Amino acid sequence: xxGSTTKRCYCRSKETGKPLGTACPKFNQRAHGxxxxxxxxxxxxxxxxxxxxxxxxxxxxxxxxxxxxxxxxLNIADKNDREGxxxxxxxxxxxxxxxxxxxxxDETKRKFATGQSLTQHLTVGEWLEQWLAGKKxxxxxxxxxxxxxxxxxxxxxxxxxxxDRLTVAHLDEMFAAIAEANIEINDTxxxxxxxxxxxxxxxxxxxxxxxxxxxxxxxxxxxxxxxxITGVATQHHIKATLRAALxxxxxxxxxxxxxxxxxxxxxxxxxxxxxxTDERIAEWLRxxxxxxxxxxxxxxxxxxxxxxxxxxxxxxxxxxHLITFRGLRRGEACGLRxxxxxxxxxxxxxxxxxxxxxxxxxxxxxxxxxxxxxxxxDDYTDEVLDEQEARQAEERLACGEAWVDSGRFFTMDSGAxxxxxxxxxxxxxxxELSGLPPIRLHDLRHVAASLMLAAGVDIKIVSxxxxxxxxxxxxxxxxxxxxxxxxxxxxxxxxxxxRGAARSPKQTxxxxxxxxxxxxxxxxxLDHLVAQIVEAAALDGRTVEDIAQQALAHLxxxxxxxxxxxxxxxxxxxxxxxxxxxxRPRKISA
Numbered sequence: 399x400x401g402s403t404t405k406r407c408y409c410r411s412k413e414t415g416k417p418l419g420t421a422c423p424k425f426n427q428r429a430h431g432x433x434x435x436x437x438x439x440x441x442x443x444x445x446x447x448x449x450x451x452x453x454x455x456x457x458x459x460x461x462x463x464x465x466x467x468x469x470x471x472l473n474i475a476d477k478n479d480r481e482g483x484x485x486x487x488x489x490x491x492x493x494x495x496x497x498x499x500x501x502x503x504d505e506t507k508r509k510f511a512t513g514q515s516l517t518q519h520l521t522v523g524e525w526l527e528q529w530l531a532g533k534k535x536x537x538x539x540x541x542x543x544x545x546x547x548x549x550x551x552x553x554x555x556x557x558x559x560x561x562d563r564l565t566v567a568h569l570d571e572m573f574a575a576i577a578e579a580n581i582e583i584n585d586t587x588x589x590x591x592x593x594x595x596x597x598x599x600x601x602x603x604x605x606x607x608x609x610x611x612x613x614x615x616x617x618x619x620x621x622x623x624x625x626x627i628t629g630v631a632t633q634h635h636i637k638a639t640l641r642a643a644l645x646x647x648x649x650x651x652x653x654x655x656x657x658x659x660x661x662x663x664x665x666x667x668x669x670x671x672x673x674x675t676d677e678r679i680a681e682w683l684r685x686x687x688x689x690x691x692x693x694x695x696x697x698x699x700x701x702x703x704x705x706x707x708x709x710x711x712x713x714x715x716x717x718x719h720l721i722t723f724r725g726l727r728r729g730e731a732c733g734l735r736x737x738x739x740x741x742x743x744x745x746x747x748x749x750x751x752x753x754x755x756x757x758x759x760x761x762x763x764x765x766x767x768x769x770x771x772x773x774x775x776d777d778y779t780d781e782v783l784d785e786q787e788a789r790q791a792e793e794r795l796a797c798g799e800a801w802v803d804s805g806r807f808f809t810m811d812s813g814a815x816x817x818x819x820x821x822x823x824x825x826x827x828x829x830e831l832s833g834l835p836p837i838r839l840h841d842l843r844h845v846a847a848s849l850m851l852a853a854g855v856d857i858k859i860v861s862x863x864x865x866x867x868x869x870x871x872x873x874x875x876x877x878x879x880x881x882x883x884x885x886x887x888x889x890x891x892x893x894x895x896x897r898g899a900a901r902s903p904k905q906t907x908x909x910x911x912x913x914x915x916x917x918x919x920x921x922x923x924l925d926h927l928v929a930q931i932v933e934a935a936a937l938d939g940r941t942v943e944d945i946a947q948q949a950l951a952h953l954x955x956x957x958x959x960x961x962x963x964x965x966x967x968x969x970x971x972x973x974x975x976x977x978x979x980x981x982r983p984r985k986i987s988a
Contacts, residue, residue: 401437401469403461406453408432433461437468440480440487448487450494467500474507482510489516505562505654512651520652522564523557529643537762539753547639551576551628562653569640569661573633580627590621631666671844674699674835682835693837694844706832713793716786717808717816718825718842720746724773725846725864728839729753730764732816734807739783744775748865754818764865771865783807 407422407430424430433455439448450468455461468490475482486506493500501516509516520528526548533541555572556564597614601607628636641658648656671692672678678689695703700722707715717731726734729751738747748771753762764770775783786807793811794801802813810816825839837845843864850860 401435401450401465403455403458403465404434404436405431405458406434428457432456433458435461435465435468437465437472437490439490440472440483442487442491443484448491450490452494452497464500467503470503471501471506474503474510485510485516492517508651508654514651520561521557522559522561523553525561525647525652526552526557526640526643529646532646537753538755538760539762542755543635544639547636551636552640561647564644564653564657566657566660569637569657573661573663576628576633583625583627586622587624590618590624593618593621630664633663634666637661637663671841671848673848674837679835688836692844693835693841694848695834695837695841697849699834700845700849703829703832703834706834707828712828713789713811714808714816714824716782717821718828719779719782721839721842722845723779723849724775725843725850727751727764727843727865728818728821729762730865731808732806732818732821733761735805736787736807737805739807741780744777744780745772746775747772752815752818757817757819759815759817771862773863 405425407417407419407425409418409422409424410416411418419425422430432453434453435451435455437450439450441447452464455464471490472483472486475486477483489501489506492498506516530541530544530548533544536544551572555575556568559568593614597611597618600611600614602611637658641656644653644656644658647653669691671694672690673694673696675696682688704715704719704722707718712718720726721728721731724746726748730748733751734746734748735750738749739745740747748764751762751764753760790807790809790813794813797812800812802809804813804815806815808816822839825842826836829836847860847864850863851857
């Protein structure tokens, strides 16, 4: 197609006032006049001719460079591709009218090859909305989390930027603004909290006090409400959301660079799970502050809680028992159906969960694909579930026609499904009533994991029981060993290195003089005694514990009383040979 560069002089004749053009005496000077570009474009969809025009070039070289760039763009489409050439023509016509820079050849060629619009440019906000709308396989909770990141953080701060012009600097500026907003939120929250504390100290009686209270209330009403800061973990999630969206944009040829992949944020540290030791309980009682957001009960404390539920005839005992020993998630326990239990095989199938969205409850598949699993049950848990079913049958008869047959294994007393949010609040009240140090409902899942790990259960089995996608996640989250296990491990490690007599651990006289053959004989005698106690319990109808206590009392009468150390209920030993002192919570009375 025809195209050219031309030089024009805007000098005018002093006599006539008309442009001199080529008659200007300075016209042939290199720095005089301006150059223009003219290039014929393919006809538009109506067949009308159109031109690309641009002027204002200082030199012919600059004008020729732009003309060559325009011609290169026109050659992207084949000569026989009328539709393609029309699209290129539309682009150049738009650029000519808007006086925008001539588009980059490689970028235009990429967009042309992928069928993208050449005349319209997506903003970051428009693309994020398109990307989220195309996520068809997301669960509701996951989609809501993405929507929050996009609607609350990304679109207000970077939504106006052209997608293909988003840079790392834009994102650094966005996260810096979030950090500044966090400081402002903390300051306003502190001011509001201070005003509320002051209001509590002012007496109600007396006209002066009432005026003072009224003034402070007006001040509080004028303050911003309490707000949550955008923490480090949330910032990482925002970055991950943007990065995922930009990866899809790259796959579709919209951009070639993912700015979110090169943003550095402060490391997000997952709270470390800590065990409630005596020292930590004492500090909590003194300060009212938990040592960590994630706390784990010892086996003794877990058993004490289950016994407390038994003593108060708690109707949801089976639910808390199942979470404590098998590590179900809150939604999985609420969503468990009666048909998910295989009584003959002694298993439960975790196939659904109730998820809280706001206050609405939605039934979904488990959190991950590996969350859909089959877990084995011990004999005692089977008994607990039998009693749970029997209790539910009694409640069904008592309700009559008012019974709501939800099909769930654990329900409200009317048969309706348990709301996950209600269960969390109810659990916190039970913990407070029990007098035990506080943990969250989800921390019962930590208790189950810690008990299994401390008991020497293989990490792969623990991971499959909990429904994790890989055992690495289990190691990272649930490496909370019991205090006795850590002590045993430390002692075993110290004993490995041979040292001189001065540095060797001091031995008690008993340890130094005990003959291994005597220890072996004592162990055989003890095993024989235990077998006799178990046999006597089976014949007499009493519990093993009752007969053992009677035997100890008889022994105390025969010889001087010796201090018998009480078991601490903690795990002991290494992972391969670890053991855990068993406790059996009392069963719920029918």
